[in-house]
Amino acid sequence: MPYVLLAFGALSLLLAVNAHVPRRSALLLVPSFFAGWLTIEMAPHLLVLEIAGLGLLAAGGGLDAWPGWAGLLLGLGGAAGTVATIIAARRTVVTLRDSGVPFDLDPEDAPRYPRSHLVVPPLCLIPRRGVKVQRNIVFREEGRLRLKLDVYRSAADAPGGGLRPGLMQVHGGAWIIGDKREQGLPLLNHMAVQGWVGFNVNYRLSPRATWPDHLLDLKHFIAWYREHAEEYGADPDFLCVTGGSAGGHLAAMVALTAGVPEFQPGFEDVDTGVRGAVPFYGVYDLVEPGPWPVPMGATPFMQKMVLKKSFRDEREAFAKASPVTYLNEDAPPFFVIHGSRDSLIPAGEARRFVEKLRDVSKAPVLYAEMKGGQHAFDVFPSYRTARVVEAVERYLTGLHRQYREGVRGAVPDEVADSLERR
Structure with missing residues (x-):
């Protein structure tokens, strides 16, 4: 049980960190987005789950060894990050x-x-x-x-x-x-x-x-x-x-x-x-890169799945889109x-x-x-x-x-x- 609490606490902290600093690498882009999306917009519900999970695991013997105490500290850190997310949302001003x-x-x-x-x-x-x-x-x-x-x-x-x-x-x-x-x-x-x-x-x-x-x-x-x-x-x-x-x-x-x-x-x-x-x-x-590493139109996805044209050879088609x-x-x-x-x-x-x-x-x-x-x-x-x-x-x-x-x-x-x- 202590190691379960350690894993739970580590996951809680990881979700909080990802919500504030999402990963943008090609490998982690999609999973980081989904994790951050759910964490940020469902933060109050996540906080209830985190507190309940930490409490149940601690009561169930999670604190019988040092990994459990480490997990509890990590989980509290994650919960604090979730609270910060909730506060930011509650202060929403466009x-x-x-x-x-x-x-x-x-x-x-x-x-x-x-x-x-x-x-x-x-x-x-x-x-x-x-x-x-x-x-x-x-x-x-x-x-x-x-x-x-x-x-x-x-x-x-x-x-x-x-x-x-x-x-x-x-x-x-x-x-x-x-x-x-x-x-x-x-x-x-x-x-x-x-x-x-x-x-x-x-x-x-x-x-x-x-x-x-x-x-x-x-x-x-x-x-x-x-x-x-x-x-x-x-x-x-x-x-x-x-x-x-x-x-x-x-x-x-x-x-x-x-x-x-x-x-x-x-x-x-x-x-x-x-x-x-x-x-x-x-x-x-889709043509000028701006905030993107490369133009959106130049990505294989846009060329093969959406426009089905070569960005290099038919740049004008991407401009028209x-x-x-x-x-x-x-x-x-x-x-x-x-x-x-x-x-x-x-x-x-x-x-x-x-x-x-x-x-x-x-x-x-x-x-x-x-x-x-x-x-x-x-x-x-x-x-x-x-x-x-x-x-x-x-x-x-x-x-x-x-x-x-x-x-x-x-x-x-x-x-x-x-x-x-x-």
Whole structure:
């Protein structure tokens, strides 16, 4: 038993260290990410397990020899690291880089994310009270291809019988895995409670699909939305887009390529523009290395699995798959979100994209870097996720209010007011 306690304590300390200093080597990148992701976003639950485990092992004879005492000390050190992670999350304040002021996420009158979901994370898989979900609606059907989506909306009718704003959610998964049932659920549920209609959209995945199949499918969704939005109580003229990781890349592409003919063959005349974009921890430039050791597009994965082209010989194809290529003055408002401890996509990737977009776009470009946040931090309804979800709702609701008032190109008052309160 002493050696079991030693192993348990060592594992606890290792998880804490990895959460604060993730490994980035090729061999340890993926396991380090998953361990850090779970440790950071499930820290309160991990702390309970650590304390319970140490107590049970100690009571069961773990302290009968020196290895057990060593394990107890290591475990207490790991628990202390987990406590530090919890404190950092509880102090979550989204800082708008280059604005010089913090974004207060805790106004007294803001709709709050339910605390029950923070205690029991799987509850996010169940529609929140007052939300109804329609699943597996086919939005594109060609031959054997059947692409589906889920709709999240309020069970109550819109005030005055009017139409509600629409939100398109694009899942991540490195363009090769992922599904509408797995991602964006905390945000979509919260948005539905606040009167939005959310569409969690599937698209074809690599390696069976080859870029730009993924983007074409999302454009087909927008064309479908223009025709069918009112059937679900949504305004066909108002749609925003969000997504994380590969979904963040695709959300940015959707927002920046409205009307680009090669991405909507056969329906070139359809308006595929969106009113706002909120990409989470995305990839925005496949050509220039920036914070990467080599350009993202030059990796064997992107060349063999996604684009199926040689980066050296067909560099232009990778440029056409990069959101940064399509920066323009008429881009919709962006709210870019990234975690400072993202071990899969460095935060520098988001910073350089925001800087370039701000130089070109007439619309506001906000950037929130979550201190201590890992990649995919919003999949779990953690305390950090709750604060960000609340902020995104206020931001997008502000954009919708401006749309109703005929205003464009300003930071929503909901955001400006929160900045002034600080």
